[in-house]
Amino acid sequence: MTQIIKVQNLIQVYPDGTKAVDGISFDVKEGEFFGFLGPNGAGKSTTIKVLTTLLRKSSGNAQVAGYDLDQSPKEIRKVIGVLSQETIVDVDLTGRENLRLQGRLEQMHGSTLENRVKELLTMVQLEEFADKPAGRYSGGMKKRLDLASALIHKPKLLFLDEPTTGLDPQSRGTIWDYLDQLNRDEGITIFLTTQYLEEADRLCRQLAIIDHGKIIAKGSPSELKQAIGHDSITLSFKNPKDPALRSETKRVLQGVPGVADVTDSDVGIVVHAKNANEIIADIVTALDRNNMRPTSLNMSSPTLDDVFLHHTGRRIRPEELGRKTTEAFLM
Amino acid sequence: MTLFYDIQSLFIRAFTKIIRNPTLLFVNLFTPLLFLLLFSQLLQKLSVFLGPSGNYLTYLTPGILVLTVVTGAFQSGMAIVNDLNSGFLSKVLLTPSSRAAILLGRLATDLLVLIMQSAIIIGLALLLGLRIVTGVGGLLLIFVTLAFFGLAWSGLLLAVGLKTRKAETVSAVGNLLVFPLLFVSSALFPVSIMPAWARTVSDYNPLSYVSNVTRGLVQGGLSWSTFGYAYAVIGLMAILTFGATLYQFRKVVT
Numbered sequence: 295m296t297q298i299i300k301v302q303n304l305i306q307v308y309p310d311g312t313k314a315v316d317g318i319s320f321d322v323k324e325g326e327f328f329g330f331l332g333p334n335g336a337g338k339s340t341t342i343k344v345l346t347t348l349l350r351k352s353s354g355n356a357q358v359a360g361y362d363l364d365q366s367p368k369e370i371r372k373v374i375g376v377l378s379q380e381t382i383v384d385v386d387l388t389g390r391e392n393l394r395l396q397g398r399l400e401q402m403h404g405s406t407l408e409n410r411v412k413e414l415l416t417m418v419q420l421e422e423f424a425d426k427p428a429g430r431y432s433g434g435m436k437k438r439l440d441l442a443s444a445l446i447h448k449p450k451l452l453f454l455d456e457p458t459t460g461l462d463p464q465s466r467g468t469i470w471d472y473l474d475q476l477n478r479d480e481g482i483t484i485f486l487t488t489q490y491l492e493e494a495d496r497l498c499r500q501l502a503i504i505d506h507g508k509i510i511a512k513g514s515p516s517e518l519k520q521a522i523g524h525d526s527i528t529l530s531f532k533n534p535k536d537p538a539l540r541s542e543t544k545r546v547l548q549g550v551p552g553v554a555d556v557t558d559s560d561v562g563i564v565v566h567a568k569n570a571n572e573i574i575a576d577i578v579t580a581l582d583r584n585n586m587r588p589t590s591l592n593m594s595s596p597t598l599d600d601v602f603l604h605h606t607g608r609r610i611r612p613e614e615l616g617r618k619t620t621e622a623f624l625m
Numbered sequence: 626m627t628l629f630y631d632i633q634s635l636f637i638r639a640f641t642k643i644i645r646n647p648t649l650l651f652v653n654l655f656t657p658l659l660f661l662l663l664f665s666q667l668l669q670k671l672s673v674f675l676g677p678s679g680n681y682l683t684y685l686t687p688g689i690l691v692l693t694v695v696t697g698a699f700q701s702g703m704a705i706v707n708d709l710n711s712g713f714l715s716k717v718l719l720t721p722s723s724r725a726a727i728l729l730g731r732l733a734t735d736l737l738v739l740i741m742q743s744a745i746i747i748g749l750a751l752l753l754g755l756r757i758v759t760g761v762g763g764l765l766l767i768f769v770t771l772a773f774f775g776l777a778w779s780g781l782l783l784a785v786g787l788k789t790r791k792a793e794t795v796s797a798v799g800n801l802l803v804f805p806l807l808f809v810s811s812a813l814f815p816v817s818i819m820p821a822w823a824r825t826v827s828d829y830n831p832l833s834y835v836s837n838v839t840r841g842l843v844q845g846g847l848s849w850s851t852f853g854y855a856y857a858v859i860g861l862m863a864i865l866t867f868g869a870t871l872y873q874f875r876k877v878v879t
Contacts, residue, residue, distance in 0.1 A: 346719055347718075347719070348715055348718060348719065368721050371719060371720060371721040372721045374719075376716075376719045378712055378715065378716070380711075380712045382711060382712040382713060382715070382716050384638065384642070384713065386641065386642040386645045386646065387638065387641060387642070391638075391641065395634060395637075395638050396716075396720070398630065398631075398634040399631065399634055399717060399720040399722040400720050400721065400722075401627060401630070401720075401721060401722070427645070443716075
C-alpha cells in the first residue's frame with residue numbers, strides 16, 4: 295500500500311517563538327485509520343492545520359496524497375476533507391443550504407451536488423431537519439452536519455481534529471460509528487487527533503502519541519501497550535499478613551507456566567504475564583490443587599494512559615466535556 | 626469560471642443571511658432615517674443660507690445618503706470578523722475555491738445592501754418633497770457614486786476587522802471616524818455657517834467631496850471639476866483602504 299501522508303522532520307514555530315511542532319516524522323498508509331493521541335497543547339491541531347494547508351510549515355518535508363504541501367496546496371485541498379475541532383456550521387442557513395454551499399465551494403454543480411446533498415443528509419440522519427435553520431440543531435446534530443459537509447466531495451483522505459470533544463456520550467458513539475463505517479466500507483483514509491484514550495483505542499489502527507510537539511511513541515494500540523509491559527493479575531487472600539502463607543502462595547504461582555514474575559502489593563499478590571487471558575485458568579487450578587482460595591482476582595492490561603505515563607511520567611487529562619461549540623453568527 | 630462561481634456562492638450565502646435577519650438592515654438605517662426626519666423638519670430654516678432658491682431637504686438628503694453608506698459598511702467589517710472567528714473563513718480556505726472570491730463575494734453583498742438602503746432613504750426623501758431634477762440618469766449616477774464610495778469605505782472597515790478580529794473594534798473605529806468626519810463636512814450643514822477652521826477641515830474631508838457630487842446630481846448644475854475631484858478622492862481612498870485590506874487578508878490566507 296502507498297503512503298498517503300509522508301511527513302519528515304516537520305517543525306512549526308509560531309511568530310511568538312512557540313515551537314508547536316518540534317521535528318515530527320511519520321507516514322500514513324492509504325486506507326489507514328491513523329490517530330494522534332496527546333493532551334491539550336501537544337501540537338495536534340497545529341499538525342492538522344499544516345497538513346491541510348491552513349498554515350505554512352516552518353520547515354521539514356510533507357506530502358499529502360502525493361502532492362507537496364508548499365507546491366500544490368490547491369491539489370491537496372481537492373482531495374481532502376476536514377472536520378475542525380470547532381463545529382462550523384452557518385446557523386442562519388438550513389442544513390441543506392449548508393451542504394449545498396460547501397459543495398459549491400468544492401466546485402460541484404447541479405444535480406450531482408443535489409444528489410450528494412440528499413445522500414449525506416440521509417447518512418447523518420438529518421433529512422427530517424434538512425430545511426430547518428442549523429441554529430435550531432442540537433450540538434450533536436450540528437456536528438453531524440459538519441461531518442457531512444466535510445464529506446461532500448467524496449474526499450479520499452479525511453482529517454478530523456478532536457471530532458468528539460464536547461459531545462455527549464451518545465453523539466460521540468454515533469460519530470464513532472460513522473467514522474468506522476467510512477474507513478471500513480468506503481476505504482477513506484482517516485487522520486484523527488484526540489485526547490480521549492477510549493477513542494484512540496477503539497477507532498485507530500495506528501497511533502502516534504504526541505507530547506510537547508514531539509512524537510514519543512508509534513504503533514498500533516496493542517503494540518504500544520505490549521511494549522511497556524505485561525498484563526497483571528492481582529490476587530487477594532483472607533489472611534494477607536501471614537508471611538508463611540504468602541511465600542508459599544508465591545512459590546506455587548511461580549510454578550505456573552507462562553508467569554513472568556510474582557510481586558507483592560498492598561492488596562495481595564500480583565502475577566505478571568505476557569498474556570493473562572491464556573494462563574488464568576492454570577493459575578486458578580494450581581491454587582485450588584494447593585487448597586489456596588483467593589478472595590478476589592483482578593486482571594488488568596496496560597492502557598494507553600499507562601503508555602503515555604510510561605513515556606512522559608504524566609497522565610493525559612482530557613479537557614472537561616461541555617466545551618462550547620462555536621457557531622457562525624449572522625453577518 | 627471558478628472565480629465567478631465562488632463569488633456567486635458566497636454572495637448567495639451572505640444574502641440569505643440578510644434575508645433571514647432583516648432587522649439588521651433596519652438597525653443600520655435607523656440613524657440616517659432619524660437624522661433625515663429630524664433635521665429636515667427642525668432645521669428647515671437653514672434654507673436661507675442656501676441661496677435664493679435654496680431648500681434644506683435637497684441639501685440634506687445627499688449628506689444622509691453618505692451617512693447611510695458609511696454606517697452600512699460597519700456591517701461588512703463585522704461580518705468578516707464573525708466569519709474569521711466562527712471558523713467559516715477557514716472552512717472556505719480549506720476548499721479549492723478562489724481566495725479572491727472571499728473579498729469579492731463580501732463586496733458584492735455590501736453593494737446590494739448599499740443600494741437597497743440608499744433606495745429606502747431616497748424613497749423617504751421623495752415623500753418628504755425631494756425633487757431629483759436630473760431624472761433617472763442622475764439617479765443612476767447617484768447610485769454609482771455612492772457604490773464606489775461605499776466600497777472604498779468598506780475597505781477600511783474590512784482591514785480593521787481582519788487586523789483586530791473584534792467586531793467591537795470595527796464599530797468603535799467606525800463610529801469614532803464617522804461622526805466627526807460627518808459633522809465637520811458639507812454633508813449635513815451648509816459650510817457657510819461654519820467657523821473658518823471647520824470650513825478648512827471640510828475642504829479636505831472626503832465626505833464633503835462625496836456629498837457635493839451627490840448633491841450636484843440631485844439638484845443639477847454639477848461641474849466637471851467637482852465630479853472629477855470627488856472621483857479622484859474616492860479612487861485614492863479605495864487604493865489606500867484596499868491596499869490595507871489585501872495586506873491583512875494575505876496574513877489570513879496561505
